[in-house]
Every structure is written in structure tokens, then in C-alpha cells.
Amino acid sequence: MTTNLIVVGAGGFGRETLDVVEAIGLTEPGRIRLLGVVDDAPTDQNVGLLTARGIPLLGKLDVLMTQPQEVRYLIGIGSPPVRAAVAERLDKSQRDAFIAIHPAATVGSMSRIGPGSVICAGAQISTNVTLGRHTHVNAGSLIGHDTRLQDWVSINPGAVVSGDVHIGPRTLVGANATILQGLSLARDVVVGASACVVRDVPSGVTVKGVPAR
Structure with missing residues (x-):
């Protein structure tokens, strides 16, 4: 079964997370369908880097909340306190993390x-x-x-x-x-x-x- 996935965070670790997701896709074709990235405050540089690799920036974190329940997520944010705060917000949506x-x-x-x-x-x-x-x-x-x-x-x-x-x-x-x-x-x-x-x-x-x- 294919997993529809959104990565949270367009920064450095968010893009490293994308590398992991893409590597899984190469070894297990069809396992993941990457929908894009959400970020509440992306820098112009990070938006440009996403664009260069053909990955859409979908908008802010609230966009993830509006997705169908089967859409899963990964938080690609390096800071543990920030990651914890984002996870607590997403827990309210009761969707599964990948x-x-x-x-x-x-x-x-x-x-x-x-x-x-x-x-x-x-x-x-x-x-x-x-x-x-x-x-x-x-x-x-x-x-x-x-x-x-x-x-x-x-x-x-x-x-x-x-x-x-x-x-x-x-x-x-x-x-x-x-x-x-x-x-x-x-x-x-x-x-x-x-x-x-x-x-x-x-x-x-x-x-x-x-x-x-």
C-alpha cells in the first residue's frame, strides 16, 4: 500500500529527511507518495532549494491539518523543543506519523x-x-x-x-x-x-x- 506523506520543515534537516524518503522510494518503489513540504516560516533560500529539486511547498502547518486522515507526516526539524511543540500540535489531528x-x-x-x-x-x-x-x-x-x-x-x-x-x-x-x-x-x-x-x-x-x- 502506498503511503501519502508530507514533511514538516523546509530547513536543513527537513531536506535531509526528504533525502531519506527519496532513498526509501528508490529501494521500495511505490511505497511512498511524497505530497510536499509544509513550513510556517520558510526562508527564500530553502524555498529555492525545494523548487530546484521539484518538491512543492504546500503552505503552513495548517495545510497538513486539512489533509485526509490517511496522509501521514514526518517532522524534519532539528531542534528538539521545536519538534516537540510541532508534534503536540499534530497530535490533535490524530493522524499517524511515518x-x-x-x-x-x-x-x-x-x-x-x-x-x-x-x-x-x-x-x-x-x-x-x-x-x-x-x-x-x-x-x-x-x-x-x-x-x-x-x-x-x-x-x-x-x-x-x-x-x-x-x-x-x-x-x-x-x-x-x-x-x-x-x-x-x-x-x-x-x-x-x-x-x-x-x-x-x-x-x-x-x-x-x-x-x-
């Missing part, structure tokens, strides 16, 4: 991927991993065994999350950062790029450096 896993990503046995999640090319997800709703696992990142990511988490390119780690809602792990095994990061944490996290991190804290502080 799960987009790039064909060049790997997902291990007994892993569970939440609705709305986007897994980019080269990402590696190990065994018995749980991803919450609308999680983003960027290109080349690694999620170790038995790890739990809650809703709206972003794992940026090249990050390594070791085994048995727990990451709370709306947390962002920066590019090339490392989270050591067995640690817990609470909600709304920001881990700076290339940081090495060696201890638990409480809610609302930004850490950076090696070791991360």
Missing part, C-alpha cells in the same frame, strides 16, 4: 523505533534499542545495545551513544560527541559537539568538553 529509515542505516534485533523517527544514512542502531516518538538519528551516528532514547531526542552526525544509556525527552547530543556506557541524561540536556560525557547529566543542563562539564 517512520523513515534510510536503506543505508542498520537496525539491530529487538529494537523498537517510535513513530515519526528519522534514521539517516550510515546510522547504526544496535540490539534491543528503543527510540521514542519523533527521534532523529543523524548520519554516521552509533547507538549501543540496550539504550533508551525518549521522545524528540536528536543524535547529531557521528555521535556515539554507548550501551545501556538512557536519554530523556528533548535532549540533543552534538556531532561527534560520546556518551559512555550506562549513563543517564535527563530531559532537555544539550551535549556539545565532540564532548565526552563521563557522568550522569541532570535536566536542563548544557555540557561540553572532555570530560564534559
Whole structure:
């Protein structure tokens, strides 16, 4: 059955999400019919980039709300708090979010991927991993065994999350950062790029450096 799909967000990660969707379409022809993109405040540059690849900008987020109930969506917005706010708006429409896993990503046995999640090319997800709703696992990142990511988490390119780690809602792990095994990061944490996290991190804290502080 073909899925009619709209991507939310015309910015950088929105267009990366389009790449994932198009890659799925190449390996599974007919699985997805991309209707276009919605964005409440697209820049002229991003509109031009969508136009150049032949993808229509349908209008603001409210356009998605008017679509038939079977139309599904992906939120291609990199910021976890903004993504969470958009998801809460869309929850009211009671429509289903799509799960987009790039064909060049790997997902291990007994892993569970939440609705709305986007897994980019080269990402590696190990065994018995749980991803919450609308999680983003960027290109080349690694999620170790038995790890739990809650809703709206972003794992940026090249990050390594070791085994048995727990990451709370709306947390962002920066590019090339490392989270050591067995640690817990609470909600709304920001881990700076290339940081090495060696201890638990409480809610609302930004850490950076090696070791991360």
C-alpha cells in the first residue's frame, strides 16, 4: 500500500529527511507518495532549494491539518523543543506519523523505533534499542545495545551513544560527541559537539568538553 506523506520543515534537516524518503522510494518503489513540504516560516533560500529539486511547498502547518486522515507526516526539524511543540500540535489531528529509515542505516534485533523517527544514512542502531516518538538519528551516528532514547531526542552526525544509556525527552547530543556506557541524561540536556560525557547529566543542563562539564 502506498503511503501519502508530507514533511514538516523546509530547513536543513527537513531536506535531509526528504533525502531519506527519496532513498526509501528508490529501494521500495511505490511505497511512498511524497505530497510536499509544509513550513510556517520558510526562508527564500530553502524555498529555492525545494523548487530546484521539484518538491512543492504546500503552505503552513495548517495545510497538513486539512489533509485526509490517511496522509501521514514526518517532522524534519532539528531542534528538539521545536519538534516537540510541532508534534503536540499534530497530535490533535490524530493522524499517524511515518517512520523513515534510510536503506543505508542498520537496525539491530529487538529494537523498537517510535513513530515519526528519522534514521539517516550510515546510522547504526544496535540490539534491543528503543527510540521514542519523533527521534532523529543523524548520519554516521552509533547507538549501543540496550539504550533508551525518549521522545524528540536528536543524535547529531557521528555521535556515539554507548550501551545501556538512557536519554530523556528533548535532549540533543552534538556531532561527534560520546556518551559512555550506562549513563543517564535527563530531559532537555544539550551535549556539545565532540564532548565526552563521563557522568550522569541532570535536566536542563548544557555540557561540553572532555570530560564534559
